[in-house]
Amino acid sequence: MKPTPFDYTAPRTLTDALALLADEERDAKVIAGGQSLIPMLNMRLARPGLLVDITRIPELGSSHVDAAGALHIGAAVRQHRAEADPAVRAGWPLLAAALAHIGHPQIRRRGTVCGSLAHHDPAAELPTAALALDASFVIAGPRGTRTVPAAEFFVATFQTAVDADEVLTEVVFPAAPGRGWAFEELARRHGDFATVGVAVVLDRAGDAVRSARIVCCGAGPVPVRLHSAEEALIGTSVAPEAVAAAVCAALAGLDPADDVHATATYRRESAAHLLARACTTAWERCS
Amino acid sequence: MTSTTPVPTSTPTVRTPPLTEPSGWHEIRLTVNGEPVTAPVESRLLLSDFLRDRLGLTGTHVGCEHGVCGACTVLLDGEPVRSCLTLAVQCEGAELRTVESLAPDDAPLTDVQRAFHECHGMQCGFCTPGFLMTTTALTDRPERPGATEVADALSGHLCRCTGYRNIRRSVGRALDETYGECAK
Numbered sequence: 001m002k003p004t005p006f007d008y009t010a011p012r013t014l015t016d017a018l019a020l021l022a023d024e025e026r027d028a029k030v031i032a033g034g035q036s037l038i039p040m041l042n043m044r045l046a047r048p049g050l051l052v053d054i055t056r057i058p059e060l061g062s063s064h065v066d067a068a069g070a071l072h073i074g075a076a077v078r079q080h081r082a083e084a085d086p087a088v089r090a091g092w093p094l095l096a097a098a099l100a101h102i103g104h105p106q107i108r109r110r111g112t113v114c115g116s117l118a119h120h121d122p123a124a125e126l127p128t129a130a131l132a133l134d135a136s137f138v139i140a141g142p143r144g145t146r147t148v149p150a151a152e153f154f155v156a157t158f159q160t161a162v163d164a165d166e167v168l169t170e171v172v173f174p175a176a177p178g179r180g181w182a183f184e185e186l187a188r189r190h191g192d193f194a195t196v197g198v199a200v201v202l203d204r205a206g207d208a209v210r211s212a213r214i215v216c217c218g219a220g221p222v223p224v225r226l227h228s229a230e231e232a233l234i235g236t237s238v239a240p241e242a243v244a245a246a247v248c249a250a251l252a253g254l255d256p257a258d259d260v261h262a263t264a265t266y267r268r269e270s271a272a273h274l275l276a277r278a279c280t281t282a283w284e285r286c287s
Numbered sequence: 288m289t290s291t292t293p294v295p296t297s298t299p300t301v302r303t304p305p306l307t308e309p310s311g312w313h314e315i316r317l318t319v320n321g322e323p324v325t326a327p328v329e330s331r332l333l334l335s336d337f338l339r340d341r342l343g344l345t346g347t348h349v350g351c352e353h354g355v356c357g358a359c360t361v362l363l364d365g366e367p368v369r370s371c372l373t374l375a376v377q378c379e380g381a382e383l384r385t386v387e388s389l390a391p392d393d394a395p396l397t398d399v400q401r402a403f404h405e406c407h408g409m410q411c412g413f414c415t416p417g418f419l420m421t422t423t424a425l426t427d428r429p430e431r432p433g434a435t436e437v438a439d440a441l442s443g444h445l446c447r448c449t450g451y452r453n454i455r456r457s458v459g460r461a462l463d464e465t466y467g468e469c470a471k
Contacts, residue, residue: 001352007309008330008376020309038372039353041331050309051330053377080366104443106421107354109366110373190442 069175180286408457
């Protein structure tokens with residue numbers, strides 16, 4: 001349970017970090033909070049040649065709300081700081097709720113928001129929250145800076161749109177004022193990864209749902225957006241029949257795998273219950 | 288290493304060293320239990336092993352080495368973190384507190400330690416240093432943390448002996464002594 005030998009450096013600028021990552025011979029990997037990477041190092045599942053610690057790059061260490069009302073969270077911002085940020089709690093309560101499900105407070109003091117997103121464990125909470133909140137991802141690399149929408153960012157288990165020579169520098173959450181939301185998850189113990197989890201964001205016009213975003217985690221290699229369930233809710237006032245229709249539609253789009261933690265049947269059954277509860281809660285919150 | 292100097296409560300000035308060439312060894316400077324420490328460390332050295340093997344601070348216990356059990360929890364710049372999920376080299380300029388700082392040498396037990404003693408908040412004691420450091424952080428706040436926050440903090444620690452009831456009583460007692468008794 002000790003890491004293999006590696007080099008380490010903590011550059012002060014993004015340019016220095018990118019130069020190190022671009023050198024293929026170094027076999028470099030980015031580290032921020034390390035709360036997913038260091039267990040993998042300890043178990044020797046990861047054997048990098050060089051760790052590039054990005055937490056001492058000043059421009060990555062802050063979060064802010066821009067003039068358009070979008071929330072920017074830099075790559076070195078710890079989960080605990082985002083969770084406690086009054087601007088996050090007021091404007092993006094779903095994000096704050098998802099953060100509270102990550103590990104334990106002792107983990108969230110070190111772990112970063114962007115680190116969890118770039119690591120992309122399919123049972124993790126933040127990728128699902130990011131897709132539900134329509135986040136976008138700013139990626140810097142030797143070919144310049146590009147912005148990738150959440151729908152294209154998560155590629156497969158532990159794989160994202162970030163290439164080996166690139167750094168996820170910030171995640172941007174667009175303003176979502178006055179929306180209903182809910183984040184529900186089932187885990188065997190508090191702080192564990194989700195066996196299955198559901199994020200719902202609703203917008204309301206009069207007595208009916210105007211728009212909906214419903215995303216499920218723990219049900220595949222990437223967060224699953226359940227478009228058919230969303231369509232089943234739009235135009236309704238989230239009465240029990242509408243919720244039942246949304247759940248039926250969702251189950252048609254869910255094909256989770258059996259694994260050591262739960263069977264596919266158990267995951268589907270749990271997702272159905274969580275989704276029904278989340279739809280109702282989100283609707284109540286948009287009233 | 289034992290410290291008799293009072294533990295500073297303010298955050299020390301963080302040095303900004305120049306960019307070092309990537310290497311397998313680094314000289315780190317940090318504060319441990321109030322004392323300045325300078326040491327060469329291998330990049331891969333975990334903070335838990337640095338404290339135990341290099342500084343002889345064996346009060347920090349190592350249980351699972353992947354962040355699950357909480358026995359190795361220490362305070363890094365006043366915040367409880369897993370020392371098994373932190374590289375020593377990442378602690379350049381940091382202020383660390385381990386369980387040895389609570390009652391160094393013959394100093395009387397802190398309120399937190401006394402509460403665990405009086406409420407029997409331990410059996411074998413392996414998990415206790417972690418619980419003590421998380422609880423110490425809970426008693427260092429400007430205001431008493433709420434019951435949900437306390438439960439959340441304690442959920443980051445495993446104890447295989449006690450069933451947690453006495454640990455929760457101990458933490459409750461420590462919070463009462465720090466902030467005054469309040470409605471539970």
